[in-house]
Amino acid sequence: MSNGIRVTIWNEGVHEKKHETVRKVYPKGLGAPIAEYLQKQPGIASVHISELDHEQQGLTDDILANTDVMTWWGHMAHDQVTDKNVERVHQRVLEGMGLIVLHSGHYSKIFKRLMGTGCFLKWREIGEKERLWVVDPAHPIAEGLPEYFELEHTEMYGEHFDIPQPDQLVFISWFAGGEVFRSGCCWHRGQGKVFYFRPGHETFPIYYNENVLHVIYNAVKWATPSGVKTIVRGNTKPLEDVKTQP
Numbered sequence: 741m742s743n744g745i746r747v748t749i750w751n752e753g754v755h756e757k758k759h760e761t762v763r764k765v766y767p768k769g770l771g772a773p774i775a776e777y778l779q780k781q782p783g784i785a786s787v788h789i790s791e792l793d794h795e796q797q798g799l800t801d802d803i804l805a806n807t808d809v810m811t812w813w814g815h816m817a818h819d820q821v822t823d824k825n826v827e828r829v830h831q832r833v834l835e836g837m838g839l840i841v842l843h844s845g846h847y848s849k850i851f852k853r854l855m856g857t858g859c860f861l862k863w864r865e866i867g868e869k870e871r872l873w874v875v876d877p878a879h880p881i882a883e884g885l886p887e888y889f890e891l892e893h894t895e896m897y898g899e900h901f902d903i904p905q906p907d908q909l910v911f912i913s914w915f916a917g918g919e920v921f922r923s924g925c926c927w928h929r930g931q932g933k934v935f936y937f938r939p940g941h942e943t944f945p946i947y948y949n950e951n952v953l954h955v956i957y958n959a960v961k962w963a964t965p966s967g968v969k970t971i972v973r974g975n976t977k978p979l980e981d982v983k984t985q986p
């Protein structure tokens with residue numbers, strides 16, 4: 741890590757290829773503006789974009805071994821990600837790789853696997869306003885943000901969001917239609933850290949928004965592997981001279 745954080749942006753990349761309306765918003769794909777932003781930030785060593793139609797779905801051993809933090813955006817092709825690849829990403833998270841799940845990634849196989857719950861929610865696509873409130877202002881993911889920020893036109897996600905209680909909750913969204921949503925949630929899984937961040941939809945230019953990009957960057961830093969070097973598990977000799985029962 742001393743040389744910086746190696747990021748992989750996993751982007752499903754299907755909407756962009758099928759729909760002109762999506763290409764107009766994201767001509768280089770949904771992952772591109774995120775990658776372009778992260779590349780310019782301090783502490784980022786490399787940013788690689790992986791897509792579903794790449795070799796081994798963009799999840800080769802080499803890519804996984806050389807990723808400190810992965811972001812995940814998927815929607816219409818969740819089922820196409822092979823169970824074997826889900827298992828491999830899951831294993832890397834347990835080993836310490838950070839995972840940032842974006843927007844419709846809430847229903848991806850990897851997120852559902854990590855959460856162990858249904859992960860479903862309410863939704864509505866009429867382009868209404870979203871106001872994201874920071875509810876944990878001292879959290880590293882909130883660093884440098886205003887106390888709230890707004891996205892003028894978004895898809896609504898509403899409670900109840902079927903997730904386990906987050907270890908830390910950083911954002912709550914309010915929508916013009918009246919719903920609220922836990923839109924920035926942190927969990928620990930094994931050695932890895934997982935962050936779910938709600939904004940982002942293929943027909944709205946959400947991933948060009950400065951605050952949204954700033955949150956993703958903060959989350960990448962937060963989710964970077966950290967902590968002790970080695971953990972010993974299994975049957976273990978005592979560290980002290982213990983008087984055992986005769």
Ligand code: ZN
Nearest residue numbers: 844895941942
């Ligand atoms: Zn969406």
